[in-house]
Amino acid sequence: MPDEPKDNCSLLRGAARTYCEGGSSGSTPGDGSPGEGVANGASDHIKDLANSLISKIQGMIAPKDAWAPHKADSAIYQPFLWMGEHLAVAIFTCVVVVCALTAWQGAPRLRQMGVSTGSTLVAVVAMGSIPGIVEVLHRAVGEAFTAAFNSDEASLFGAIKEDLAHGADSGNPLGILVIVSALVVALAFAALVLVTREPGILVFVCMGPLVWASLARGDASAIRLWAMRLLGLLFCPFALLAVTPFVPLVRGSLVMDGVLLVAADVLMLRMIVHGVPWIGPRVAGAARTYVEGRTSSPLVHAAVRAGAPDYAEQESVPRGPRIVPTPGRAMSQDSRAVLGAYGLRTPSRPGRLTTESAVVQTRRDAARSAAIIAARRQARAAAQPPNPNSAPSTRPRPTGAPAAPSSPPAPGP
Known part of the structure; x- marks a missing residue:
């Protein structure tokens, strides 16, 4: 054999x-x-796959080109521009007619007509420049995002690339597979951000002429609301900078890098849907207080007050969770602002919780409500003065004390 x-x-x-x-x-x-033969080649291929996924995520979060039209003569934007211009002219005509019919009021009507004339010209000019401005901002955000996250190793993507090459678990196939899995999950979130952000920008760009037409009445509230929503969609990729301070704490661990990446994508998607987190106004207010306490310049005070104005939060229970507006209520508030700019008043929705939220809040606050009711009863009883016509006390009389008369003596003749 x-x-x-x-x-x-x-x-x-x-x-x-x-x-x-x-x-x-x-x-x-x-x-x-x-x-190392086959094992080394497989490891290199996985690292190349991870770098490719990072590039794909960056391209989806901050693409170079937007879905919105680039010029005012676009076939998508042209019908909205035509409608907005004619709507602005119609509103201006109505304002002129009303001012002419009420010309006996004098200077206020002349001032209103002058404001409407200037606002209409500004609105018509701004309608044609919206696509170009949005395109420039979109491109600037994409380039700034790419430069910020590829500049050094302090950024999240730079740390992931460095850990893939020289990290503590870079030679461990399990660690590399974990970061690749995290990158795949982050890629799914990035795709969700893409399909949420880009159509939103397209809708707000096309809706721009109709919103700017309301400026012919002299009301800029709808324009401010529209601009804030649009800028929120444009600059939301920089939400990834919120996790940058935590990058040095997890340097060298591919697993923690993946956790930070998924958390950053979730935060960015949350900012797209709900706007800036509620901690933002508090941080801005703290910065304003710090600046106002360190300088006495009126110009600096005016600047910080414009950037961080005074605000007041409304909560149902101080120690309970915050009441967050539902998407339906937020859309209703936005639509009321837009219709109000045209002079159309809509009935406001009642400021109350849903049935499920009210039931949960009642169950959670049952013990506290009972304690408050009992404390109020005790305080009310302690503050109540004694009644002189009440029944005599039944306490035992000391020995040798004279008996109190049961009834007052009869008057003499």
């Missing part, structure tokens, strides 16, 4: 045998460079 070959690669022929011999001898076949 012939001896079995000691080398299993001898059973192969052609390129398969060459590849097997190169993998078992510790060198990569074809180039003669030292390595």
